[in-house]
Amino acid sequence: MDNNHFSNCDQEAIHLCGQIQHFGCLLLFDAALNCIGWSANWEDTGLPKQSVFLGQTLMGFIDSLGIQHTIDLNEIIQDHTDSFRYRYVADISLAHTAHYLSIYPFDNKIYVEIEQHRSQSHRFKNTFFYAKHINDSGDTWKALAENIFTVTGYDRVMIYKFSENGDGQVIAEHVVGGLEPLLGYHYPEFDIPKQARELYTKIFARVTPDIDAAPIPVWGIEPENLDLSMTAIRAMSPIHLQYLRNAQVKASGSFSIIINGKLWGLVACQNRVPKYIDLAQRHLSVFIVQYAVNSFLAKKQIEDNNFKLKTKSVAFEIRQNLFTKKDLDKVISSLTSSLMDILQADGIAFKYLDRWHIVGITPQKEMILSLDNHFRKTVTEPLFWQSDFQWPQDKEDKIFTFPGIALIDLENKLDFKIYFFRKEVKVEETWAGVPEKRLIYDPTKEINFPSPRTSFNAWKKTVEGTAPKWKKREINFLKNLSITIQEACLKKILEIQSLNEKLIETNNILETFSYTLSHDLKNPLAALQMTAQMIRDRPGLSQEFLGKAGRNMMEAIKLMNNMLDKTVHFARTKSYEFEYETVYPERFIENIIDDCSVRFNVHNLQFEKGRILPIDGEKTLIYQLFLNLLGNAIKYSSNKTTPRIGIDSLIDKNYVLYKIWDNGIGMSAEETERIFEIFHRLPNALQFDGSGVGLSIVKRIVDRLDAKITVDSKLNQGTTFEIRFPIRN
Numbered sequence: 001m002d003n004n005h006f007s008n009c010d011q012e013a014i015h016l017c018g019q020i021q022h023f024g025c026l027l028l029f030d031a032a033l034n035c036i037g038w039s040a041n042w043e044d045t046g047l048p049k050q051s052v053f054l055g056q057t058l059m060g061f062i063d064s065l066g067i068q069h070t071i072d073l074n075e076i077i078q079d080h081t082d083s084f085r086y087r088y089v090a091d092i093s094l095a096h097t098a099h100y101l102s103i104y105p106f107d108n109k110i111y112v113e114i115e116q117h118r119s120q121s122h123r124f125k126n127t128f129f130y131a132k133h134i135n136d137s138g139d140t141w142k143a144l145a146e147n148i149f150t151v152t153g154y155d156r157v158m159i160y161k162f163s164e165n166g167d168g169q170v171i172a173e174h175v176v177g178g179l180e181p182l183l184g185y186h187y188p189e190f191d192i193p194k195q196a197r198e199l200y201t202k203i204f205a206r207v208t209p210d211i212d213a214a215p216i217p218v219w220g221i222e223p224e225n226l227d228l229s230m231t232a233i234r235a236m237s238p239i240h241l242q243y244l245r246n247a248q249v250k251a252s253g254s255f256s257i258i259i260n261g262k263l264w265g266l267v268a269c270q271n272r273v274p275k276y277i278d279l280a281q282r283h284l285s286v287f288i289v290q291y292a293v294n295s296f297l298a299k300k301q302i303e304d305n306n307f308k309l310k311t312k313s314v315a316f317e318i319r320q321n322l323f324t325k326k327d328l329d330k331v332i333s334s335l336t337s338s339l340m341d342i343l344q345a346d347g348i349a350f351k352y353l354d355r356w357h358i359v360g361i362t363p364q365k366e367m368i369l370s371l372d373n374h375f376r377k378t379v380t381e382p383l384f385w386q387s388d389f390q391w392p393q394d395k396e397d398k399i400f401t402f403p404g405i406a407l408i409d410l411e412n413k414l415d416f417k418i419y420f421f422r423k424e425v426k427v428e429e430t431w432a433g434v435p436e437k438r439l440i441y442d443p444t445k446e447i448n449f450p451s452p453r454t455s456f457n458a459w460k461k462t463v464e465g466t467a468p469k470w471k472k473r474e475i476n477f478l479k480n481l482s483i484t485i486q487e488a489c490l491k492k493i494l495e496i497q498s499l500n501e502k503l504i505e506t507n508n509i510l511e512t513f514s515y516t517l518s519h520d521l522k523n524p525l526a527a528l529q530m531t532a533q534m535i536r537d538r539p540g541l542s543q544e545f546l547g548k549a550g551r552n553m554m555e556a557i558k559l560m561n562n563m564l565d566k567t568v569h570f571a572r573t574k575s576y577e578f579e580y581e582t583v584y585p586e587r588f589i590e591n592i593i594d595d596c597s598v599r600f601n602v603h604n605l606q607f608e609k610g611r612i613l614p615i616d617g618e619k620t621l622i623y624q625l626f627l628n629l630l631g632n633a634i635k636y637s638s639n640k641t642t643p644r645i646g647i648d649s650l651i652d653k654n655y656v657l658y659k660i661w662d663n664g665i666g667m668s669a670e671e672t673e674r675i676f677e678i679f680h681r682l683p684n685a686l687q688f689d690g691s692g693v694g695l696s697i698v699k700r701i702v703d704r705l706d707a708k709i710t711v712d713s714k715l716n717q718g719t720t721f722e723i724r725f726p727i728r729n
Contacts, residue, residue, distance in 0.1 A: 014195055014237045018223025019215040021208065023276060024115035024233035026218060028226070031108050033058040033073070037220035045114050046095030054220060058110055065101070067092055077105050089279065091117075100279040107227045115233065118278040130288045134295050141172035144267065144292040149174045151285050152277050154253060154269035158182060161257075161265040165189060166197075168265070177272070185432045185458070191243070192266075201263050202229050204256040204289070205282040210274035211241045211250055232282070244270075247456055251275040255282075255289050259297065304473060307342070311477050314338050318481075319488045328352050328416055328489065336360070339481075343406065343420050343474055350418035351411075362421045363402055367391075372417075375407060382409050383478055387422070387469045404467025406474075408482045414489055420478075422467035431459045528553055580728055583622045586612035589647065592627055596634045602643055605634065610648025613656050616728040617705045625701045628694040629660050629721055635688055636664035636719070655708075655724040663718040672711050 020026050025045040028037035035056040042052050051064035062071055067090065076088045087104040098117035103110065130147045137143035141159040149157045156179055159172035166189030173183045200206070215235040218226060228234040244252055253269035267289055277285075314335055321331045329352040332339075336348050336359040347360030349368050358365060371391065375384065384407040391400035404422025411417050433456045531549045535541065541549075589612060597605050615622055630645065637643035645662040667675065676699040702709045706726050713719035 013224075015199060015227055015229040015234070016224050017215075017228065017235050017237070018221075018226055019217055019235035020228070020231065020233045021235050022213045022216055023209050024113055026231065026233065027052065027061065027112040027114075028218070028221060029058045029061075029110040029112070031110075033077075033110065035061065035220075036109070037218055037226065039216050039218050041216045045099070045116075046097060047114070058112075061112070065092055065094075067101075071103075073103075076103055077110065089283075102232070102279070104230065106230045111231060113231065113233055115279060117280075118276045119281050127284070127287070131291055134288075134292050139172065140292055140296045140299065142174075144289065145172045145174040147288050147292075148255070148267050148269065148285055149176070151281055151288065152253060152269060152275075154251075154271050154275065154277075155179055156182070156270040158268045158270075159257075159265060160187070160268045162197075162263060166192075166194070168192070171265075179272075182432065184430055186429050187432055196237075196240075197263055199229060200254065200256040200266065201258065201261075203232065204258070204286045205232065205254070206234075207232075207251075207253040207277045207282065208236050208241070208244070209251050209276045211236075211244050211252075213274075232279070248272070253277055253282075253285075255285050257289060257293060259293055264293075307473055307477075310338070310342050311480065314342065315480065315484045318484050319491070322488045322492045328414065328485070329355065329357055332418065333357060333359075339420075342477060344422070344468065345404075345406075345420040346402075346423045347421045348418065349421070350416070352414075352416045354415070360421075361423065362419075363400065367400070368419070371405075371419075375409070379407065379409065382482060383407070383475075384409070385470045385475060385478065388466045390465060402467070403465055404470070406470060406478055408478060408485075410482065410486060413486060416485070424465060424467055427463045427466075429461055429463055431461065432456045433459055528557070579618070580616050581618065583615045583617050583619050584612075585615060585622060585626060588623055589626060589630070592623075592630050593634070596627075596631045599631075600635045600638045602634055602638045604642060605637075606642060606644040608644070608646030608648075610646065611650065612647070613649040613651070613658075615656055615658075615725045617707075617725060621701045621704060625698055625723075626660075628698045629723075632694060633660060633662035633664065633719070637662045638664075638688075640664065651727075652724065654727050656727060658723045658725070659720060660723075661718060661720040666715045666717050666719050667713045668715050672713055675711065 020039050022041065024039075025042050025047070026037075026039040027035065027042070030036050035052065035054060035058070038052050043049070048064050051061055058073060062073070069090070071088070071090060087102050090101045092099050092101045092114075094114070100113075100115050100117065102113040102115075105111075130150075133147055134140060134143045145157040145159050148154070155175065155177050157174045158170045160168045161171045162168050168187045168189075168191075170182050170185050170187075173181060175181055244250075247270070249270045250273050251271040253267075255267040255269075256263060257265040257267065267285070317335060317338075318331060321334065322328065329350070332350055332352075339345070340348060340360055345360070347358070347362030349356060349358045349362050349365075351357075351372070356365065356368070358368070362368065363371065374391075385405065387404050389403045389405045401424045402421045403424050404420075406420040407417065409417045531553055535546070535549060589609075593605075593607055597603075630647070633645040634643070637645060640663055643663065645660070647658065647660050649656055649658045651657070675695050677696065699709065702723065708724045710722045711719060712722075
């Protein structure tokens with residue numbers, strides 16, 4: 001008969017073996033809590049003679065043990081006999097010997113396990129020691145191996161990590177007694193079959209105290225009806241036991257390393273002579289493993305956070321620099337070192353607008369062009385990565401040595417693409433024996449199973465044609481980098497459009513200014529011209545006249561400079577961008593009053609200060625607004641015998657209302673309609689220095705802040721401004 005018609009070993013139902021190991025006893029109860037099965041060694045455990053029989057109730061069995069403390073079976077079971085919830089453990093005494101009693105619901109049954117105390121429990125109470133050792137160690141897994149050795153005393157404790165294809169490698173180890181170290185050794189996938197790996201995700205501790213001890217059958221229930229997946233004392237597969245014999249091991253233990261719900265690895269323990277590891281030791285070992293996992297994940301989280309900070313910095317620079325540098329290629333060129341560091345790439349090649357830029361260690365440009373032509377035909381997605389890419393070449397001197405390639409292809413959208421290259425890394429792997437799978441047919445079970453390996457001698461092989469694998473976080477960065485470049489470029493295009501619109505608007509404003517300036521600058525220019533002609537055409541002018549002429553020319557120049565400065569300042573208030581914040585004007589109003597009093601030579605100013613409420617706006621704009629209003633109030637009151645100004649504020653519905661008043665020159669009702677026009681000056685204000693720009697700036701700022709301003713004034717009596725600042729939620 002063709003053996004291929006039968007199941008393979010990885011389909012063997014090892015959880016339905018119907019046997020347990022000799023170091024414990026198993027009893028089974030159905031959902032009605034009646035006994036339906038027991039292991040053949042129940043009497044050897046020291047159980048009372050009448051405690052175990054078919055139909056015996058679980059409560060009756062518990063009562064027969066004479067346990068001093070009460071066991072609440074309802075709390076343990078709670079109608080969850082169809083699935084494993086947790087394991088209840090109690091200390092009991094059988095034949096004057098301490099034992100563990102374990103009760104747990106599973107597979108619509110109640111399982112009861114009994115095994116003897118074999119450890120010095122006081123050795124395991126100081127869990128702080130194990131936690132501190134892991135925390136203080138630079139190698140979490142090495143510290144874990146040492147901790148498990150302290151708890152169990154196994155000759156060899158290995159931390160075994162699974163690869164994606166099921167193979168594994170020893171990444172940390174603690175050995176004693178002169179055993180040959182196996183650190184770094186690889187083991188093939190079939191050493192730990194698929195169904196065994198699945199069981200390790202359900203029960204986290206498995207021990208075999210003596211591989212030569214005979215297994216104990218379970219009576220009263222057929223093996224195929226007895227699921228021992230959660231049973232800590234389940235018998236081991238004969239294939240596994242022979243595997244251990246071939247490895248010259250008499251006892252073993254395994255503790256699952258579960259990360260994010262998946263079997264990440266094992267703590268694999270071996271001993272040259274039989275060794276019992278009791279329930280307390282196993283439970284403590286599982287706890288220590290989980291602590292190590294949490295420590296590993298915490299360190300990994302810190303590492304990931306640092307990686308994210310790097311990537312966010314690069315993304316920020318891309319967005320920022322695309323607005324200050326001309327082309328995308330200049331931005332990427334400035335960031336090649338950062339990109340290579342983040343992605344651990346040896347070199348970068350990118351193309352923009354049909355121009356190639358190559359940085360670092362990469363294939364020759366001719367080969368890059370050939371590769372690019374290949375990817376144009378074979379890659380349809382904008383993102384590609386591979387760690388074992390092969391590129392056949394005809395000539396010896398052009399052997400491709402960059403199997404690690406990642407590609408972002410935005411050619412259709414931005415005429416941009418970028419390659420990241422990783423060089424080949426030749427690795428010599430050491431395997432525990434030649435990883436050859438030899439199948440043997442078992443007619444009793446009708447399965448093919450791998451023959452247990454007889455040789456574990458070191459076997460080495462060199463792995464070529466691969467580069468370090470692209471990590472998940474690196475792939476995510478590539479995806480985000482692609483999105484960032486696209487968004488930044490799009491934003492730049494939109495920004496340019498917006499800037500063009502603002503430029504048109506600004507040009508229109510400046511055109512208006514030019515008409516005004518051309519008119520108002522004629523007077524000082526004419527004065528300059530007239531004075532210069534007089535000095536040129538009239539020789540022998542007196543020093544007094546020349547001094548006066550020079551002063552007039554300087555005054556005209558000063559007036560022109562001031563007018564130009566104010567015009568530029570006014571234009572800037574139109575395009576100034578800001579974010580709203582809470583501004584506290586009281587912090588700068590006192591300074592404004594003091595500075596303007598000195599500027600306008602006012603020594604006897606009476607300043608009436610009321611409430612100064614905070615405002616929603618932008619500090620610079622609000623400062624500029626108060627500077628102009630309070631400055632005007634002081635300036636236009638300075639000719640009074642007792643100049644007086646004031647400021648107050650209050651909440652008026654959804655606004656903060658400010659009032660600023662003075663007893664200055666005032667204005668007529670007709671003039672109040674024009675005071676916010678640029679360069680407009682009041683007829684009664686000509687005796688004061690000014691350019692007619694201040695209140696125009698005030699009006700622009702008020703508009704920018706979505707505020708409102710009104711004025712009430714009487715000629716020669718004073719002026720009051722009211723400004724309503726909206727309260728933003």
